[in-house]
Amino acid sequence: MSGVSIWLALGLLAVAALLPLAITLLGPARARGRGEADLGLYRAQLAELAREKEAGRLDAAAHRAAVLEVQRRLLAAPAEAGPAEDRRSRWVLAAALVAVPGLALGLYLRSGIPDMPSAPFALRHEIAARDDRLLDDLRVRLGQLPPESSQAREGWTLLGNAERGRGRLAAAAEAYRKALAGGFDADLTGQLAQVLLEEGRNEEAQALLAAALPRAQGHVGLRFLAGLAEAQAGRPESAKAAWRALIADAPPEAPWRAMVERRLNALP
Known part of the structure; x- marks a missing residue:
């Protein structure tokens, strides 16, 4: 694969990963309580853990422990946040949407090696x-x-x-x-x-x-x-x-x- 193709593939993967966040941020604001946000995060984390287990990156014991940890955090979630905090959260997420891929790209341009094998x-x-x-x-x-x-x-x-x-x-x-x-x-x-x-x-x-x-x-x-x-x-x-x-x-x-x-x- 050529260098251009590698960068194009990486760019498409980054866009695909961040697209749901962009749609959420750029779409109209919805009345969303802290409890709903916690529940949404909880479901997303459980789905990700299920994918990790299916891919063989988590064994059954590690999967159970991780699920229990997610549940513990949900049980310890704080009370509802106010509108001001929700606006601040949207701005933080918006900044992350721009900063994370930019930072990753900068670090990669500085020291990335696409053909480097995994650590022995x-x-x-x-x-x-x-x-x-x-x-x-x-x-x-x-x-x-x-x-x-x-x-x-x-x-x-x-x-x-x-x-x-x-x-x-x-x-x-x-x-x-x-x-x-x-x-x-x-x-x-x-x-x-x-x-x-x-x-x-x-x-x-x-x-x-x-x-x-x-x-x-x-x-x-x-x-x-x-x-x-x-x-x-x-x-x-x-x-x-x-x-x-x-x-x-x-x-x-x-x-x-x-x-x-x-x-x-x-x-x-």
């Missing part, structure tokens, strides 16, 4: 080893901070996210526990509980959630995970009771309501 195994192994050293160094430095300090909590949380992203669930759980040493945080507790459930450590997750729920009775994410823990423990009736109570307390427009109902209806 030895190089990927070297990069992974380097990342291991960096995370180990971060772990040592965080261990020298006062456990109750905000710097320690933020650092351990970031380390937990990094370990989780690499599929090292035990290390992620340990980091999240250290982050919680500085004090209770409902969202962070939910992240730890989710990692424990992903790893199959149901009893630990249930004990964690049982201790956390009295301190954050209205936290949607913790209540959802409590039901999930019951379902994974083979107690569908208890899971149904937890999720029915969650749905009963949910406003009709809650963007996560349909997701919980589907989970509930899928139980035996």
Whole structure:
């Protein structure tokens, strides 16, 4: 393929990828609440995860973990945004529509090599080893901070996210526990509980959630995970009771309501 053909193909791919966003931005504004936007993003992310699984880039376990993470974020979504915030979001998206392909093209013109082969195994192994050293160094430095300090909590949380992203669930759980040493945080507790459930450590997750729920009775994410823990423990009736109570307390427009109902209806 000639150089011109390569650039033409890349340009067409970029246009195709950004066309839906352009149509949305350039079309007439619609009354769209934050809940609707969150739900739309949730559906798009699930569709993308399904495509990744079908293409063989995600195995079944990684797909389940990713879907659960998307659901957790939906449950933790903030309240409705106002018109001013919606206008700001449209301007940000419009700027991204122009800036992202331009930035990508500039970087490619500077250092791109179309015919470069994929990184060999030895190089990927070297990069992974380097990342291991960096995370180990971060772990040592965080261990020298006062456990109750905000710097320690933020650092351990970031380390937990990094370990989780690499599929090292035990290390992620340990980091999240250290982050919680500085004090209770409902969202962070939910992240730890989710990692424990992903790893199959149901009893630990249930004990964690049982201790956390009295301190954050209205936290949607913790209540959802409590039901999930019951379902994974083979107690569908208890899971149904937890999720029915969650749905009963949910406003009709809650963007996560349909997701919980589907989970509930899928139980035996």
